[in-house]
Amino acid sequence: MTDSKVFPAHKVPAVRAAGAARREHVGRLLQQHGALIVLVAVVIVGSFAFDFFATAGNAASVVVSSSFLAVIALGMTFVIISGGIDLSVGSLFALGGVLAAYGSQAGVVVALLLPLTVCGTVGLVQGLIIARTGMAPFIVTLAGLLGVRGLMLAISDEGATTYLVKDTAFARLGQGELFGLTYPVYIAAVLALLCMLLLQRTGFGQNVFAIGGSEHAASLMGVPVVRTKVLVYLMSGLLAGLAGALNAARLSSGVTILGIGLELDVIAAVVIGGTLLTGGAGSVTGTVSGVLLLGVIQSLINQVGDLTSSFQQVVSGGFLALVVIAQRLLSKAQRIT
Amino acid sequence: MGASDEPVLEARNVTKRFPGVLALDDVSFAVRPGEVHALVGENGAGKSTLIKIFTGVHQPDGGELRYGGGPAAFATPMEAQRSGISTIYQEVNLVPMMSVARNLLLGREPRNRLGVIDATRMYGEAERALAGYGVKADVRRPLRTLGMGAQQMVALARAISIDARVVIMDEPTSSLEPREVETLFGVIRRLRDDGIAVIYVSHRLDELYQVCDRVTVLRDGRLAHNGPMAGLARLQLISLMLGRDLNEVRASGATRFSRDHDAIATGEPVIEARGLTRRHVLREVSVSVRPGEVVGLGGLLGAGRSETAKAIMGALPLDSGEVIVAGLPLRRRSTATAIRAGVSLLPEDRKAEGIIPNLSVRENIVLASLPHLARGGVVSDARIDEVVDAFIRKLRIKASSPHQKVSELSGGNQQKVLLARWLAMRPKVLLLDEPTRGIDVGAKAEVQALIDELAEEGLGVLLISSDLEELAEGSDRIIVLREGAVVGELSGADVTEEGIMASIADHSPSAPPSTTPADHPSRAEAHD
Numbered sequence: 001m002t003d004s005k006v007f008p009a010h011k012v013p014a015v016r017a018a019g020a021a022r023r024e025h026v027g028r029l030l031q032q033h034g035a036l037i038v039l040v041a042v043v044i045v046g047s048f049a050f051d052f053f054a055t056a057g058n059a060a061s062v063v064v065s066s067s068f069l070a071v072i073a074l075g076m077t078f079v080i081i082s083g084g085i086d087l088s089v090g091s092l093f094a095l096g097g098v099l100a101a102y103g104s105q106a107g108v109v110v111a112l113l114l115p116l117t118v119c120g121t122v123g124l125v126q127g128l129i130i131a132r133t134g135m136a137p138f139i140v141t142l143a144g145l146l147g148v149r150g151l152m153l154a155i156s157d158e159g160a161t162t163y164l165v166k167d168t169a170f171a172r173l174g175q176g177e178l179f180g181l182t183y184p185v186y187i188a189a190v191l192a193l194l195c196m197l198l199l200q201r202t203g204f205g206q207n208v209f210a211i212g213g214s215e216h217a218a219s220l221m222g223v224p225v226v227r228t229k230v231l232v233y234l235m236s237g238l239l240a241g242l243a244g245a246l247n248a249a250r251l252s253s254g255v256t257i258l259g260i261g262l263e264l265d266v267i268a269a270v271v272i273g274g275t276l277l278t279g280g281a282g283s284v285t286g287t288v289s290g291v292l293l294l295g296v297i298q299s300l301i302n303q304v305g306d307l308t309s310s311f312q313q314v315v316s317g318g319f320l321a322l323v324v325i326a327q328r329l330l331s332k333a334q335r336i337t
Numbered sequence: 338m339g340a341s342d343e344p345v346l347e348a349r350n351v352t353k354r355f356p357g358v359l360a361l362d363d364v365s366f367a368v369r370p371g372e373v374h375a376l377v378g379e380n381g382a383g384k385s386t387l388i389k390i391f392t393g394v395h396q397p398d399g400g401e402l403r404y405g406g407g408p409a410a411f412a413t414p415m416e417a418q419r420s421g422i423s424t425i426y427q428e429v430n431l432v433p434m435m436s437v438a439r440n441l442l443l444g445r446e447p448r449n450r451l452g453v454i455d456a457t458r459m460y461g462e463a464e465r466a467l468a469g470y471g472v473k474a475d476v477r478r479p480l481r482t483l484g485m486g487a488q489q490m491v492a493l494a495r496a497i498s499i500d501a502r503v504v505i506m507d508e509p510t511s512s513l514e515p516r517e518v519e520t521l522f523g524v525i526r527r528l529r530d531d532g533i534a535v536i537y538v539s540h541r542l543d544e545l546y547q548v549c550d551r552v553t554v555l556r557d558g559r560l561a562h563n564g565p566m567a568g569l570a571r572l573q574l575i576s577l578m579l580g581r582d583l584n585e586v587r588a589s590g591a592t593r594f595s596r597d598h599d600a601i602a603t604g605e606p607v608i609e610a611r612g613l614t615r616r617h618v619l620r621e622v623s624v625s626v627r628p629g630e631v632v633g634l635g636g637l638l639g640a641g642r643s644e645t646a647k648a649i650m651g652a653l654p655l656d657s658g659e660v661i662v663a664g665l666p667l668r669r670r671s672t673a674t675a676i677r678a679g680v681s682l683l684p685e686d687r688k689a690e691g692i693i694p695n696l697s698v699r700e701n702i703v704l705a706s707l708p709h710l711a712r713g714g715v716v717s718d719a720r721i722d723e724v725v726d727a728f729i730r731k732l733r734i735k736a737s738s739p740h741q742k743v744s745e746l747s748g749g750n751q752q753k754v755l756l757a758r759w760l761a762m763r764p765k766v767l768l769l770d771e772p773t774r775g776i777d778v779g780a781k782a783e784v785q786a787l788i789d790e791l792a793e794e795g796l797g798v799l800l801i802s803s804d805l806e807e808l809a810e811g812s813d814r815i816i817v818l819r820e821g822a823v824v825g826e827l828s829g830a831d832v833t834e835e836g837i838m839a840s841i842a843d844h845s846p847s848a849p850p851s852t853t854p855a856d857h858p859s860r861a862e863a864h865d
Binding site: 214217220221223276 | 414415418419424426430431432433434435439443444446453454456495
């Protein structure tokens with residue numbers, strides 16, 4: 001920590017700055033990789049405690065069922081890092097599924113393009129409203145949540161019509177397997193890698209961090225604030241639609257009652273993954289860890305037997321609270337230094 | 338020095354109107370390549386508005402903006418920046434949570450062949466760039482882990498590195514240490530030699546004379562003066578800024594402290610801090626203030642002045658030490674206890690720790706004193722109005738009405754609102770941390786006069802100021818800190834700028850830490 005000496009500690013002598021730097025470093029490490037650490041710990045404990053847990057089958061089922069949440073959470077990670085929130089993803093997920101099933105009558109291309117176009121447009125419009133008018137993302141996407149669900153109920157005759165996936169090529173996208181894992185897992189993994197690159201290694205990613213860290217400073221530094229925000233919500237809409245389409249392919253039908261409250265699970269996963277709800281910090285690896293952690297907890301609770309699946313929500317709720325408290329404490333510790 | 342005749346950036350007869358205010362009225366301003374041009378004026382003179390027009394934040398309502406020899410219009414800050422006009426602001430406008438390197442290079446990160454950011458090269462470039470500014474920091478760490486001075490240097494390095502033809506500096510030195518100021522001046526001179534135009538905004542006259550070639554003075558939105566810096570007498574400059582008669586300024590001096598500070602206040606201290614110690618921060622710091630006395634805390638940035646004030650206020654955890662207010666030791670160390678005992682702190686960073694920008698002047702003033710004003714938990718509006726009106730008058734707060742948002746006031750008036758908030762608590766002791774930082778000359782003089790008045794009325798004042806002149810003229814007694822410990826005390830005729838500097842510079846350990854209590858018995862008493 002020679003640097004703190006060369007640059008004379010501003011308010012404190014250098015010795016303290018070195019200790020503080022170490023603390024800050026540990027704090028950052030915890031924030032960025034806390035979910036991963038807990039995930040590993042839970043997996044280890046689970047493996048010793050329950051025979052069923054550490055099986056390939058169980059691991060595959062956790063990964064497969066997490067893949068849809070993961071795809072949505074990737075988009076949400078960008079939204080939250082930029083300082084926003086997107087409540088519409090649950091509805092878009094459902095709408096994406098219904099549109100994909102509907103479009104699958106015309107083949108796999110339409111089955112994919114239709115949900116992506118519509119959900120992308122919804123995201124784009126939300127982004128434009130948020131970025132151009134400065135309205136609160138919470139309100140704009142809440143309107144999106146309600147509106148999209150209404151739209152979906154309308155095209156499915158209040159849920160009476162369920163479109164089935166006829167196209168086998170499209171169904172294979174959701175059901176096909178490679179090395180014991182379904183395709184959506186690979187799609188989610190590739191998307192996660194792309195998002196990681198996008199977030200860490202492109203100007204767009206830097207702009208997202210800058211806007212979330214300080215929108216005012218970002219605009220003074222020449223960051224295209226409006227364009228970046230619009231893109232972030234567009235991306236979130238696209239990914240939610242894609243997840244919905246993949247899920248429809250898996251289920252072979254577009255189910256209208258899906259995705260209610262899903263946006264909250266997604267937000268929980270992202271925040272548990274160490275992304276600051278206030279924006280400016282976060283990572284894709286954290287989000288993936290957060291999603292997997294929620295999946296593992298669910299799997300444990302489902303199989304322990306005595307507990308109903310409702311307890312999964314209790315546990316993830318508790319987790320979320322812990323993480324937010326920890327973030328708060330960490331950022332406080334960092335402010336003092 | 339090598340300034341060519343063609344201005345690179347010019348405002349011709351520019352007018353800018355805001356609702357209810359004519360911010361700029363037919364103002365012309367021109368800066369040439371290789372020229373350091375001071376832009377000065379009181380708050381509300383139109384400096385910030387002019388700068389915001391140059392940087393694309395505002396558009397002029399009338400007149401013409403010319404850049405590089407032709408008419409120009411900047412719709413956004415980004416456009417201005419792309420054209421080569423860089424700005425560094427008084428408050429560092431970078432992203433605290435992002436790493437130093439990413440802040441420095443945001444928007445121009447080095448890419449590898451695949452078009453993605455090359456992290457290794459980015460860190461290398463950032464390190465090299467910063468080394469030229471005397472900053473050797475780990476560029477991977479978040480910006481906020483650096484001190485304010487280093488952050489300012491990062492902002493400066495960023496501003497200059499984008500091939501700027503014009504660099505605008507808005508009070509760049511307000512959070513720098515003297516050594517950093519020297520580095521900054523070195524950079525400015527280098528820029529000048531490279532033919533870059535610099536617009537330099539500052540309230541510190543010394544600096545203007547040190548680095549600037551020309552000066553433009555704005556007053557009340559109009560051009561008051563434009564000419565070479567050399568040959569313009571200090572008093573002349575002050576009178577141009579204030580729009581006051583030269584003789585009047587001369588009579589009152591540069592600061593507005595008028596009390597006879599040679600008289601030494603007597604009587605029991607209203608506040609006594611003893612042996613304040615926090616590992617690596619404060620070492621056995623003892624300070625006492627008597628009623629009607631202004632005690633200055635001297636020392637460089639990082640000497641522990643703000644920390645002493647915070648410790649007295651109970652806002653800084655201590656390893657040992659105690660605070661006695663009016664003879665009674667504070668039992669619990671918390672700000673609430675200190676406030677109840679009659680201690681108020683005007684914090685250094687009024688934006689972050691003081692004003693609540695979206696509330697009105699009235700609400701900001703009574704915020705802390707509502708419990709005092711309440712009867713049975715209910716506060717009468719009339720009573721509040723009475724208090725608020727009294728303070729607006731007494732502190733000469735310039736607001737269109739008590740209901741105006743505080744964020745719309747000038748820095749000086751915001752400071753007065755804060756002062757009013759704490760005075761409304763009827764404190765016995767007022768801790769003022771940099772009360773005049775970042776406010777214009779006129780408001781500064783008014784705040785200084787207020788400090789005097791308050792002391793006259795019997796308040797004990799602890800004054801922290803980086804402005805040596807202010808400290809010397811405003812204080813009855815000065816306690817000098819260095820590296821968290823008291824290294825000297827000046828009183829009576831010794832309270833001068835030279836005295837303070839000598840005390841700070843004095844490295845001999847024999848410097849009498851005279852306020853460190855030799856009277857251990859009385860300490861023991863207080864503990865009982």
